[in-house]
Amino acid sequence: MTQTALMAGAYLHHICFESPNPERLSTFYGKILEMKPKPLGDSRWLCSGEKRQILIKKGKKNKLAFAAFACRDKEGLNMLKKRINQEGIKVTSLKSNLFKSDSISIIDQDGHNIFFGLAKSQSKVSSKINGPLQHLTFATLDVEKFVNFYVGKLGFCISDRVIHPGGKLATCFVRSNHQHHTVACFKSDRVGVDHHSYEAGEWNTIRDWCDHFASNNIELMWGPGRHGPGNNLFVFIEDPDGNWIEISAELEIIQDRLIKDWPQEEKTLNLWGKAILRS
Numbered sequence: 001m002t003q004t005a006l007m008a009g010a011y012l013h014h015i016c017f018e019s020p021n022p023e024r025l026s027t028f029y030g031k032i033l034e035m036k037p038k039p040l041g042d043s044r045w046l047c048s049g050e051k052r053q054i055l056i057k058k059g060k061k062n063k064l065a066f067a068a069f070a071c072r073d074k075e076g077l078n079m080l081k082k083r084i085n086q087e088g089i090k091v092t093s094l095k096s097n098l099f100k101s102d103s104i105s106i107i108d109q110d111g112h113n114i115f116f117g118l119a120k121s122q123s124k125v126s127s128k129i130n131g132p133l134q135h136l137t138f139a140t141l142d143v144e145k146f147v148n149f150y151v152g153k154l155g156f157c158i159s160d161r162v163i164h165p166g167g168k169l170a171t172c173f174v175r176s177n178h179q180h181h182t183v184a185c186f187k188s189d190r191v192g193v194d195h196h197s198y199e200a201g202e203w204n205t206i207r208d209w210c211d212h213f214a215s216n217n218i219e220l221m222w223g224p225g226r227h228g229p230g231n232n233l234f235v236f237i238e239d240p241d242g243n244w245i246e247i248s249a250e251l252e253i254i255q256d257r258l259i260k261d262w263p264q265e266e267k268t269l270n271l272w273g274k275a276i277l278r279s
């Protein structure tokens, strides 16, 4: 099976959330995630920090409008486009103005809009605390269908699987570059986003984030802890719409290794303590 997304070196470049109150949400990302909000008109906002960007538009709470993955180069994007065409994946005409005009937009197995493209160069923004946007995780009724689409059709590569005693998938972590996962998917009783994550890199930077959250009266909702799959340190907070935000560090870098399977139990989700089991 050709690992097209992996060969394209795709990485999560930006996401767009819907919100009933885009101004309030963009103010939160501006202050709490150090991503300066800019109104784009028509109740749309762009929040930009160093290596992290989020778009927010008027709509439903907790709804992902789209997720946008940038490819390493034009050759990688063209490979993905060819694969998408061969697999007969539904293509739409949606565009993001953070990507060059040759981007492609598809609809995944759960109806999410997913873009692949080439990033426009971002005007210089600096943020005090390091935290590039790094991964997006979905909630789904059927993780096997997620794998069939992201691995079987787009060519993401499985890093780890979490498996229920009966053999069904509880979670699957897939990568499109050397980072342990750029996308993951949790079995749930709903379809949507589970969380999105910023990779702080080092433990001390998580400390800086937590001090920053504390100074703004933002409480951690989970962590600190260490995930089994990915071996990353983490804390979680919630935005005013209830979207879960992860700050991660030490996420595993994979050169080459076999897929690892984990049991669906608390310790898999948090080696250090309490877990939030989704199913």
Ligand SMILES: [Fe+2]
Binding pocket: 135, 137, 195, 196, 197, 246
């Ligand atoms: Fe995560």
